[in-house]
Amino acid sequence: xxxxxxxxxxxxxxxxxxxxxxxxxxxxxxxxxxxxxxxxxxxxxxxxxxxxxxxxxxxxxxxxxxxxxxxxxxxxxxxxxxxxxxxxxxxxxxxxxxxxxxxxxxxxxxxxxxxxxxxxxxxxxxxxxxxxxxxxxxxxxxxxxxxxxxxxxxxxxxxxxxxxxxxxxxxxxxxxxxxxxxxxxxxxxxxxxxxxxxxxxxxxxxxxxxxxxxxxxxxxxxxxxxxxxxxxxxxxxxxxxxxxxxxxxxxxxxxxxxxxxxxxxxxxxxxxxxxxxxxxxxxxxxxxxxxxxxxxxxxxxxxxxxxxxxxxxxxxxxxxxxxxxxxxxxxxxxxxxxxxxxxxxxxxxxxxxxxxxxxxxxxxxxxxxxxxxxxxxxxxxxxxxxxxxxxxxxxxxxxxxxxxxxxxxxxxxxxxxxxxxxxxxxxxxxxxxxxxxxxxxxxxxxxxxxxxxxxxxxxxxxxxxxxxxxxxxxxxxxxxxxxxxxxxxxxxxxx
Ligand code: NAD
Numbered sequence: 001x002x003x004x005x006x007x008x009x010x011x012x013x014x015x016x017x018x019x020x021x022x023x024x025x026x027x028x029x030x031x032x033x034x035x036x037x038x039x040x041x042x043x044x045x046x047x048x049x050x051x052x053x054x055x056x057x058x059x060x061x062x063x064x065x066x067x068x069x070x071x072x073x074x075x076x077x078x079x080x081x082x083x084x085x086x087x088x089x090x091x092x093x094x095x096x097x098x099x100x101x102x103x104x105x106x107x108x109x110x111x112x113x114x115x116x117x118x119x120x121x122x123x124x125x126x127x128x129x130x131x132x133x134x135x136x137x138x139x140x141x142x143x144x145x146x147x148x149x150x151x152x153x154x155x156x157x158x159x160x161x162x163x164x165x166x167x168x169x170x171x172x173x174x175x176x177x178x179x180x181x182x183x184x185x186x187x188x189x190x191x192x193x194x195x196x197x198x199x200x201x202x203x204x205x206x207x208x209x210x211x212x213x214x215x216x217x218x219x220x221x222x223x224x225x226x227x228x229x230x231x232x233x234x235x236x237x238x239x240x241x242x243x244x245x246x247x248x249x250x251x252x253x254x255x256x257x258x259x260x261x262x263x264x265x266x267x268x269x270x271x272x273x274x275x276x277x278x279x280x281x282x283x284x285x286x287x288x289x290x291x292x293x294x295x296x297x298x299x300x301x302x303x304x305x306x307x308x309x310x311x312x313x314x315x316x317x318x319x320x321x322x323x324x325x326x327x328x329x330x331x332x333x334x335x336x337x338x339x340x341x342x343x344x345x346x347x348x349x350x351x352x353x354x355x356x357x358x359x360x361x362x363x364x365x366x367x368x369x370x371x372x373x374x375x376x377x378x379x380x381x382x383x384x385x386x387x388x389x390x391x392x393x394x395x396x397x398x399x400x401x402x403x404x405x406x407x408x409x410x411x412x413x414x415x416x417x418x419x420x421x422x423x424x425x426x427x428x429x430x431x432x433x434x435x436x437x438x439x440x441x442x443x444x445x446x447x448x449x450x451x452x453x454x455x456x457x458x459x460x461x462x463x464x465x466x467x468x469x470x471x472x473x474x475x476x477x478x479x480x481x482x483x484x485x486x487x488x489x490x491x492x493x494x495x
Contacts, residue, residue, distance in 0.1 A: 014044040014189040014213055016051060017196045019058035020206030025051050025213050030186055035101035035334035036324040036374040044189045047214035052181075052221040055210045059152040059179040060227050062207030067149050067177040069205075071125045074175050077202035082118045084198040085111065092194060094326065096163050099188040101334040101374070102288045103325040114167040114195075116458040120477060121171035127481045128176055141493045147485040149177030150229040150253075154222045156243065158235040159185035159336050160291045160397075162192060168462060168475035169232040173484040174209055178229070181210045183218050187336055223247045230254065230483065232475065234293075236395070237421070237467045244470035255471035255483060257293070257463055259395040260423035264296040264452060265412045265438070268305040270428035271450060278316050282331075284426070284452025286320060286379045289335045290399035293464075294424045294446060294453045298385070298392060299403045300412045306405040310359060310383050313401070317360040317379035323368030332365075334374040335398055341375040344398030348380055351391045351400075356382040362399060387415055395421070409434055417443050422466030426452050445469060 014032065016023045025045030032042040047055075066074070085092065089111055096107035121127075128147050136143030153173045157165045162185060170180045184192045196211050212218055222228055223246045230253030233243040237258030244256040264281060284296035301309045325333030335341050345363050352358045358380075365378030377398050385391045385402035392402055406412040416425050426448030427438040435449045445464035448454035456462040461474035473483040 012042060014042060014193050016045065016047060016055065016213055017200070017211040018055045018207075019062075019210070020200065023051075027051065027214065027217065032099065032188065032190065033337065034098055034374065035336055036326070038338070038374045041098065042190055044186050045213045046186070047212045047218040049217055049221040052212050052214070052218050053225065055181050055212050056152055056225050056227050058207035059181055059210055062205055063149075063151050063179045066174075066179060066205060066208050069177070071128055071175070071177070074177060075122045075124050077204045078118050078122050078171055078175060080202040081199060082115055082122065084201060085115050085118065085195075088194075088198060092163060092191060095191045095194055097325045097333070099190040100159065100162055101325055101336060102291070103330055103333050104328055106288050106333075107325070110161055110164045113455070113458070114164045117167040117476060118171050120458040121175040124172075124175035124481075127478065128485065130487070137491045141491060143489065143491045145487050145489050147176070147481070148488055149484065150486055151178060152181065152228050153178050153230045153232070153484060154181040154183065154228050155232040156183045156219050156222065156235070157185060157233075159187040160288065160293070162188040162190075163195060165234050166192060168234070169480060170209065172476075172480035174204070176481060176484040178484055179208045179210075181212055181222065181228075183212050183214060183222065186213065186215050189213055219243070220246075223252075224250060226250070228252060231256075232483075233257065234475075240470050241467075253483060255463070255473055255475065256469070257475070258468045258470065259397075259421060260293045260295070260464060260468050261298065261393070261395050261419060261421040262294060262296050262424040262426070262444075263298040263300060263412075263416045263419070264426045264428065265300045265302060265409070265416075266305060266309050267409065267427070267429040267431070267434060268303045269430040270305070271430050278312050280450070280452045281313065281428070282316050282320065282379075285401040286317065286332050286399040287453070289332050289377065291335060291397055292453065293468075294455055296426065296452055297396065297401060299401060300415065301403065301405050302409055302412055303407070310381075310403055313403070314359045314381055317381050317401070320379050321368055322362075322365040322376055322378045324374075327369060330368060332379060332399055334376050336375070338375050340398070341377055344377050344396055344400065347391070347394065347396045347398070348377075348400060351382050351385075351389070351402075354389050354391065356385045356389055356391060356402065359383050387418070393420070409437065413438065413441050417441070420467045421464070423464035423468035424448065424454055426450075426454060445474075
């Protein structure tokens with residue numbers, strides 16, 4: 001049993017949920033840790049190829065009856081899930097903090113975003129409508145398009161939003177009449193297990209929504225399984241590229257969201273500096289310990305505002321509290337694992353010897369709680385980071401900010417557009433013309449103007465560009481409905 005403040009989690013072993021039943025995966029187990037203490041808190045089962053095929057068997061069997069259920073009835077279990085998630089809101093957020101490490105405020109935001117996707121998918125009778133035109137083909141010949149589900153879809157999701165990311169996809173897929181299989185990250189599978197316990201009470205027919213734990217073997221089985229119609233992936237770019245290539249070679253629809261290296265640009269007229277409100281920038285760079293795909297990790301100042309920005313951010317970064325994310329006064333929780341911490345510290349070591357100036361050093365942070373001996377890295381700030389420095393090119397996925405100066409906004413935009421990734425970019429300015437220019441020219445999927453984390457709401461599409469996204473249709477909202485349905489045209493004439 002895993003104890004969480006204020007609740008008892010039901011997880012000792014994270015298992016598969018297949019056909020409405022909890023099943024032990026047959027490929028062994030891996031430990032699951034609390035990143036704030038380094039203590040093992042559960043185990044996760046590892047699915048073999050046969051376990052995954054068994055899940056696809058039941059999903060395929062559930063598909064036809066579910067497809068023939070009217071959309072308005074398919075939405076009803078989602079309404080129930082929304083209510084159950086509201087009822088268990090704090091419990092779900094605590095479980096995200098326990099298993100992932102992010103602060104409880106961040107975890108609450110994550111649960112809220114998940115619920116919002118359920119709310120949007122509840123509107124499926126409207127979202128899924130087709131369109132038609134009387135006399136569309138000729139006089140007396142009408143033409144219509146209808147949307148139809150395709151079958152079984154699957155998602156492979158990352159550790160950094162263990163609860164929210166699957167909700168970019170599955171509520172829409174299932175509301176559209178498909179059945180579904182999710183493979184969570186083996187690093188923090190517990191929040192989704194709890195979600196499935198709630199899903200179990202919502203009235204979905206068995207087999208419509210399934211969960212398989214595991215690692216590469218489980219993923220490859222999904223990529224090759226001929227009955228899987230499409231794959232939604234979120235994770236690092238090398239794996240996103242691999243998923244896209246292999247699944248699309250197998251004839252599947254694929255949307256594969258990859259890694260990021262997001263830039264914040266600060267102009268001298270930036271309002272946040274004028275009124276001293278830098279918390280927006282700090283939240284972007286150090287929130288969730290830098291483990292967001294929308295985290296700011298490069299900051300470019302333009303013109304003579306540079307020293308002021310560095311001083312303000314250094315003072316603010318130094319003042320941030322580091323510790324167990326369950327403590328509401330903590331600003332920066334642990335990173336996901338010891339391996340992650342060691343990788344981030346190695347990147348800081350290399351950066352310190354690279355010619356950049358280490359302004360705030362998070363390698364040995366003073367951690368608030370005595371028992372919080374887990375995987376901590378404090379806010380870290382480098383200045384004078386040249387474009388070819390590894391700090392400026394590699395996704396570090398930790399609380400490390402690299403600052404540099406550019407003479408003009410044009411130069412800053414060129415620098416952003418020369419980078420490999422294109423997930424997000426933000427501009428801090430008080431000038432509409434500069435904002436318009438930035439939005440128009442920057443090659444990134446999510447643009448913030450005086451907003452450090454430009455995270456699309458559930459009714460807007462979410463994906464990056466360049467090496468941050470492989471595919472066409474994005475997650476969430478109308479794009480999700482497009483991804484999870486096919487369009488059929490019919491033309492009719494009556495004599
Ligand atoms: P990851 O790529 O290591 O793992 C993601 C998923 O793929 C996991 O379920 C994992 O089990 C599986 N996986 C890992 N290696 C695999 C392989 N070789 N073959 C098949 N499956 C494999 O990513 P992560 O470390 O869990 O998550 C962090 C990454 O996700 C960061 O790069 C971050 O930027 C990215 N991310 C992107 C977005 C976005 O919207 N673009 C959102 C969240 C996270």
